[in-house]
Every structure is written in structure tokens, then in C-alpha cells.
Amino acid sequence: MRYEHTQVGYVTGGLTLAALPLVYYAFMVEAGHLGVLGYAVLGGFGGIAVLFSSLTVKVTEQELVFFFGPGFWTRRFALDDIIGAEVVRNSALYGWGIRYTHHGWLYNVSGLRAVELTIRGEGHIRIGTNEPEGLKHALEEAMGEPS
Structure with a gap:
């Protein structure tokens, strides 16, 4: 992990x-x-x-996995399919939970900070997190990109 x-x-x-x-x-x-x-x-x-009590994000050697609470709504993406990752700030109007915005799908339990991913075959998704720089760094490192 x-x-x-x-x-x-x-x-x-x-x-x-x-x-x-x-x-x-x-x-x-x-x-x-x-x-x-x-x-x-x-x-x-x-x-x-x-x-929707929590959002867990994991980066392994092969994939990005995230899910709500005890494993609800698990999503998995192969690292090879992730084209890019960018730290972003969401509008407060987007709220929390799972929703579609003009930036793509948003998965969030708290706060306004997120990492926006560009995924081959999926487009853009945003994963809310209170440590977006750490997630972006882990993804770039796992994909073999310089931070």
C-alpha cells in the first residue's frame, strides 16, 4: 500500500x-x-x-480505490488509466456526497478541497480530501511521474 x-x-x-x-x-x-x-x-x-460518515482513499501499486463509510460505493481505477491529477477547490454549492457537477463526478464527505483526476474512458472525477497534496503526490509517485 x-x-x-x-x-x-x-x-x-x-x-x-x-x-x-x-x-x-x-x-x-x-x-x-x-x-x-x-x-x-x-x-x-x-x-x-x-x-457517508467517512471517505477512504487508497493508492496501491496497481490502482486507486476509494469508498464511503464501511465500503459503500467502492470505485476502482487502474493507475495506467489515470492521465493526470490536479489539486482543486470545490464550490460550496456542490455540497457533499456523490453528485455530478460541470467538472464531472464528485465524491466528498467534508470540506472544499479535492483532487481532480482525468481518467481514460471516464473523463474527470473529483475526490474530496483534507490532504489533497498528499493524495496527488502518492498518485504521481505510483504512476512514476516526478512530483
Whole structure:
């Protein structure tokens, strides 16, 4: 393993968890009990909090791998397919999670900093990280490029 880093999404996880008591209260005030829909909504918010609690990025000898939380939405790219890597700053309007922007796909749990990759056959993707220079350096080193 050449590089591995996990960024915790304190804000995304915290906001999602903070919504749980609000959802509970809303259902209790409206219906006096949670019911099936209430439990489903609470479970959905809890699940989202776990799934998007962190973003782990790994660079091995052959590939770049990244995933959310406990392994949700894993993406893999061969290093041979990565044409370039650039440190970028995302707009605050892009938010967090998985979304498509005019720069390509964005995978992010916190902050505005990212590494934009140009990938053969995929175009551009951005991986949010709180240490973009370290990720870029690890990718360039693994691909045999000077830093």
C-alpha cells in the first residue's frame, strides 16, 4: 500500500444524526406514534449517517480505490488509466456526497478541497480530501511521474 487516508465527515454525519430527533418528534406530534413510515425514515437517516460518515482513499501499486463509510460505493481505477491529477477547490454549492457537477463526478464527505483526476474512458472525477497534496503526490509517485 502506497497511500491510505480516511477523512471523517463530522458535519455530514452530525447533521444527519441531528435530524433523527427532529424526525422522531415530527412523527410523534403528528400521529402520536412512529408507525412503519416513521421507522423507515429514521432508519434511512441512520443508514445515510453511517454510509457517508467517512471517505477512504487508497493508492496501491496497481490502482486507486476509494469508498464511503464501511465500503459503500467502492470505485476502482487502474493507475495506467489515470492521465493526470490536479489539486482543486470545490464550490460550496456542490455540497457533499456523490453528485455530478460541470467538472464531472464528485465524491466528498467534508470540506472544499479535492483532487481532480482525468481518467481514460471516464473523463474527470473529483475526490474530496483534507490532504489533497498528499493524495496527488502518492498518485504521481505510483504512476512514476516526478512530483
